[in-house]
Amino acid sequence: MKKKAVINNTPVCQVRMQAISDTMSILSGKWKFHILGTLIEGEKLGFMDLLREIDGIGSKMLSKELQDLESNHLVSRTVMDTKPITVNYAITKYGVTLSPIINELAKWGIAYRKSLHGSK
Amino acid sequence: MKKKAVINNTPVCQVRMQAISDTMSILSGKWKFHILGTLIEGEKLGFMDLLREIDGIGSKMLSKELQDLESNHLVSRTVMDTKPITVNYAITKYGVTLSPIINELAKWGIAYRKSLHGSK
DNA sequence: GAAAGTACTTTCCAAAAGGAAACTACCCCT
DNA sequence: AGGGGTAGTTTCCTTTTGGAAAGTACTTTC
Known part of the structure; x- marks a missing residue:
């Protein structure tokens, strides 16, 4: 008799x-x-601000990732009609709902570093 | 005066x-x-079990990912000396500490689906 | 009018990730 | 000795990802 598949894969799973x-x-990439x-820390940042803040990122990637995030309503993009045109990027109310995930990831990562330290 | 960098990037950040x-x-890949x-659901599964349970994965990827997880002590691999040799994979105590992350990801994803539904 | 700042986009390329299929190797059963 | 099960590895190929550099376009300042 051949085992056919899905033991634990109930609808809930x-x-x-x-x-x-x-x-x-x-959240890929x-x-x-x-x-x-x-963006959660410093609210309302311009493109060049982000380029400076995020060490190592290039303008192509920043642009692409911002578009992704915007299309998922996690980040808002507002063009300001200032003298030299500027753009404000900010997290949305919806984007803030990711905080629990981000906090858990940070918490685990910090504990991971500690456990490496302890085991040596 | 040139803007130099790091406004919000304090040591804490x-x-x-x-x-x-x-x-x-x-957790990449x-x-x-x-x-x-x-592995959190069905404890102690063999290689072929996992291959059957995880829809779409191939043996190469399964093997590689299991090695990654094992090297980070998230999954244990035990060779059983049964008649046809079998191997038991299981989450470790340490692997279980990822549960909060996994739960948050699942929670958010479920809410995301609902919000798509609601906005249509 | 040249430099510098805003905000991007485009092109070209290299590296990483992932999949299908075949193959190894060993055991059990009939 | 052939079929089926265990646990993988290897090869070859395609797709995806990401980066560096240059280009576009428009404005303000020196």
């Missing part, structure tokens, strides 16, 4: 797995968390 | 950012969360 995939696909984290 | 990068690099999630 499937939904959870799908949900995790959704979240991760929205090397820079999403850096951008979100920076 | 730097540490948080680093921690998030650490966590994400450990398409399959890590699927594997961890499956």
Whole structure:
């Protein structure tokens, strides 16, 4: 008799797995968390500000990632009609709902560093 | 006067950012969360079990991801001396500490689906 | 009118990630 | 000795990701 599949994959598990995939696909890429984290700290930053704040990122990636985040309503983009045209990027109310995730990731990462230290 | 950098990037922020990068690099790749999630549900699964449980994964990826997870002590691998040799994979005590992250990701993803539904 | 600042986009390329299929190797059963 | 199960590894290929550098366009300041 051949084992056919799915033992633990109940509907509940499937939904959870799908949900995790959704979240991760929205937050995928090397820079999403850096951008979100920076925007959560310093509200309302311009493109060049972000370029300076986020060490190592290039303008192509910053532009692309901001578009991704904007299309998912996590970040807002407002063109100001100042003398030299400026653009304000900010986290949205919805973007702030990611805070628990970001906090858990940071907490775990900090504990991870400590555990490496302790085990040596 | 040229703007030089780092407005909000205080030491605290730097540490948080680093921690998030650490966590994400450990959990990187398409399959890590699927594997961890499956192992958290059904404890002690064999290689072929995982291959069947995780829809779409191939043996190469499964093998590689399991090695990654094992080297970070999130998953244990035990060779059983049964008649046809079998191997037990299980989450470690340490791996279970990822639960809060996984739960937050799932929670957010479920809410995200609902918000898509509601806005239409 | 040249330099410098705003905000990007485009091109070109290298590296990383991931998948399909085949292959190894060993054991059990009939 | 052939079929089926265990646990992987290897090869070859395509897709995705990301980076460096240069270019666009428009404005203010010296």
